[in-house]
Amino acid sequence: MANSEQPNILYILADDMGWGDVSFHGSDIRTPVVDRLAATGVELDHHYVCPVCTPTRTCLMTGRHPGRFGKHATTPTIYPVLPDGYETIAGSLRNAGYETGLFGKWHLGSSLEYAANNWGFDTSYGCQAGCMDPYTHRYWRPGYEHTWHRDGKPVDEPGHSTDLIVRTAMDWLESRDGSKPWFCYVPFTAVHEPVKAPQDWLAKYAYETYDEDPVRDRSFKMYAAYASHMDWAIGQLLELLERHDLSKDTLVIFTSDNGAIEGCNSNKKWPGWYEETPRLGTNVPLRGRKGQLYEGGIRTPTVAYWPGKLSARKVEEPVHVVDWMPTFAKLAGYKPDGNPRWDGIDIWPLLSGEGDQEARRCIYWNLRNQRFALFHETWKLIQEEEKGEQKLQLFDIRSDPYEKKDLVAEQPDVVKKLQGMIAAEREHDGASKRADVDEDAH
Numbered sequence: 183m184a185n186s187e188q189p190n191i192l193y194i195l196a197d198d199m200g201w202g203d204v205s206f207h208g209s210d211i212r213t214p215v216v217d218r219l220a221a222t223g224v225e226l227d228h229h230y231v232c233p234v235c236t237p238t239r240t241c242l243m244t245g246r247h248p249g250r251f252g253k254h255a256t257t258p259t260i261y262p263v264l265p266d267g268y269e270t271i272a273g274s275l276r277n278a279g280y281e282t283g284l285f286g287k288w289h290l291g292s293s294l295e296y297a298a299n300n301w302g303f304d305t306s307y308g309c310q311a312g313c314m315d316p317y318t319h320r321y322w323r324p325g326y327e328h329t330w331h332r333d334g335k336p337v338d339e340p341g342h343s344t345d346l347i348v349r350t351a352m353d354w355l356e357s358r359d360g361s362k363p364w365f366c367y368v369p370f371t372a373v374h375e376p377v378k379a380p381q382d383w384l385a386k387y388a389y390e391t392y393d394e395d396p397v398r399d400r401s402f403k404m405y406a407a408y409a410s411h412m413d414w415a416i417g418q419l420l421e422l423l424e425r426h427d428l429s430k431d432t433l434v435i436f437t438s439d440n441g442a443i444e445g446c447n448s449n450k451k452w453p454g455w456y457e458e459t460p461r462l463g464t465n466v467p468l469r470g471r472k473g474q475l476y477e478g479g480i481r482t483p484t485v486a487y488w489p490g491k492l493s494a495r496k497v498e499e500p501v502h503v504v505d506w507m508p509t510f511a512k513l514a515g516y517k518p519d520g521n522p523r524w525d526g527i528d529i530w531p532l533l534s535g536e537g538d539q540e541a542r543r544c545i546y547w548n549l550r551n552q553r554f555a556l557f558h559e560t561w562k563l564i565q566e567e568e569k570g571e572q573k574l575q576l577f578d579i580r581s582d583p584y585e586k587k588d589l590v591a592e593q594p595d596v597v598k599k600l601q602g603m604i605a606a607e608r609e610h611d612g613a614s615k616r617a618d619v620d621e622d623a624h
Contacts, residue, residue: 188278188363188514189488190432192423193506194416195242195369197235197287197313198472200442202464203373203409204483209464210392211406215417216485219436221494223487224533228500230557231440233472233479233549234258235312236289238439238503239369243270243290243301245507245524249548249608252615253622257550258312260326261619262291264301268614269518271507273302275365278516281358284308285351286369292326297334303367307332307350309343313374315452316343316408322451342380343371344408348415352422363431363514368419369439372412373463376448376456379407386410398461401445405462430490433513435506438482441465441472469585475547475555475564476585486533497532500557502545505529523614546607556604561593563600576600 203209206217206225232238236258237248243264248255255263264270272282284298284306291310298306311321311329319330319338328336339346351368358364384407392406393399416436423429442463448456470476486492504526511518512528527543530536545557554565560580566573576589576597590597615621 188280189491190363190428191275191280191365191510191513192419192432192434193242193365193367194419194434194436195239195286195367196412196436196438197369197371197374198440198442198463199373199409199438199482200463200465200471201468201478201481201483202466203438203442207483210390210402211409212386213409213413215413215420216436216483219420219434219485219487220483222489223434223485223494224492225496226437226484226486226501227496227498229437229482229484230480230500230502230545231437231482232503232547233440233474235287235374235439236263237549239289240264241503241526242506243272244268245271245504245522245526246614247504247525247546247548247607247611249551249611250523250525250614252612252619253551254619255615256548258289260292260311260323262293262296262616264290265614265616266300268301270301271510272298272365272367274507274511274516274518275514276302276304278511278514279362280514281362281364282367283351283354283364284367284369285354286347286367287312287371288369292321292323292329294328294331294334294336297331299333305333305354308347308369309371313376314343314371315376316371316378317341319343322453342378342411344411344415345380347371348418352418355419355422356426365510370412370415373405373408373442375443375446375459375462376452377401377404377408377459377462379404379411383407383411383414393461395460397458400457401459401461404457404459432488433491434487435485436487437484437503441468441470441474441479441482443472467584473549475549475553477579477583480547480555492533493535495535499532500545501529501532502526509533544603544607546604548608548611551611554604554608556600556607558600558603561596561600563597563604565601565604574601 240248321329387403445460465478468478470478547555
């Protein structure tokens with residue numbers, strides 16, 4: 183049952199926002215709201231996710247690595263990921279007395295019949311599929327075009343997706359009567375392509391020049407406007423907390439689901455016409471991008487904010503998105519029946535500074551069941567398997583955070599140890615896959 187010690191939880195997830203896309207990391211993109219969170223909250227400097235969207239969302243919802251749910255869960259997918267009745271983070275919190283709502287992108291099954299209401303959310307609203315046009319609210323893939331919905335039922339309404347998401351989330355929060363704590367999950371569709379921003383946000387960048395190439399300059403301005411618009415929307419949520427005197431009772435998390443892409447051509451798959459976008463996000467100074475296991479693909483700007491509970495500080499220890507489910511369950515005073523199969527750990531001692539716990543343990547990645555990585559102590563091994571050939575790369579992330587020097591030849595014992603750890607993790611993959619989804623579907 184709910185009790186007065188249970189915090190409200192507001193979890194905000196950006197889509198494809200890279201390490202270098204926030205101004206507190208030196209970006210030209212203006213993100214004053216997130217900057218303020220970083221300055222006054224706990225900045226998680228080594229917060230890891232997965233290199234693409236569905237796997238990260240699977241981790242968040244289950245506290246487990248995505249490979250546990252089958253090969254298709256390790257890549258962006260249209261097919262359902264979670265077994266029917268599986269207890270998600272929302273289900274656990276609801277069992278603990280919480281009201282639960284999702285406002286934004288789900289992407290754990292693109293058909294509306296697999297809406298988040300089936301997995302612990304009292305209400306869900308937004309984009310069911312992997313992405314969509316911010317204004318038409320349509321997905322590019324045939325058969326899944328109508329992805330905008332409310333509780334699994336299609337809706338048509340005018341407006342930019344960022345505005346609609348934040349407005350609906352705020353309406354839901356305003357309607358809570360305070361008798362129960364709440365879990366509000368707001369996974370924005372910004373800044374995923376196709377990139378479109380409202381004109382008033384584009385105007386804020388109109389008189390700046392960021393690139394000598396006019397097409398690249400225009401592209402970056404659109405992306406920056408899209409990101410700043412989302413930052414403003416986050417500010418609206420925080421202002422609501424202040425207005426209703428909820429800040430002291432609410433843990434706020436902000437992060438992104440994976441690294442940024444540097445550019446794309448939306449005309450290749452989206453119907454209609456789209457402006458060229460050769461310059462979008464950046465993960466500088468980290469190496470790599472979305473879809474890769476280098477730091478730029480899997481390390482994202484992250485902040486935990488809770489006035490009166492969390493002091494401003496930076497946490498250097500590595501944590502992973504799988505850690506949020508056990509952490510939230512602990513804060514809610516919830517203990518699942520039996521022994522939960524979480525891969526994550528409770529990181530509250532790290533956030534609060536109340537203990538000397540370090541989250542230095544094995545962190546494992548499975549991308550498309552072909553590319554694997556494992557972080558242990560200071561080492562990170564990337565293991566790629568294609569056409570029967572294996573490629574290995576080893577980096578000491580503490581001394582070489584930008585992954586410039588491959589140490590495979592110099593550290594054969596470390597390579598062997600980490601390969602064994604990857605093999606051991608792979609033994610657990612597929613343990614909870616749905617029986618009705620083709621293992622090779624994606």
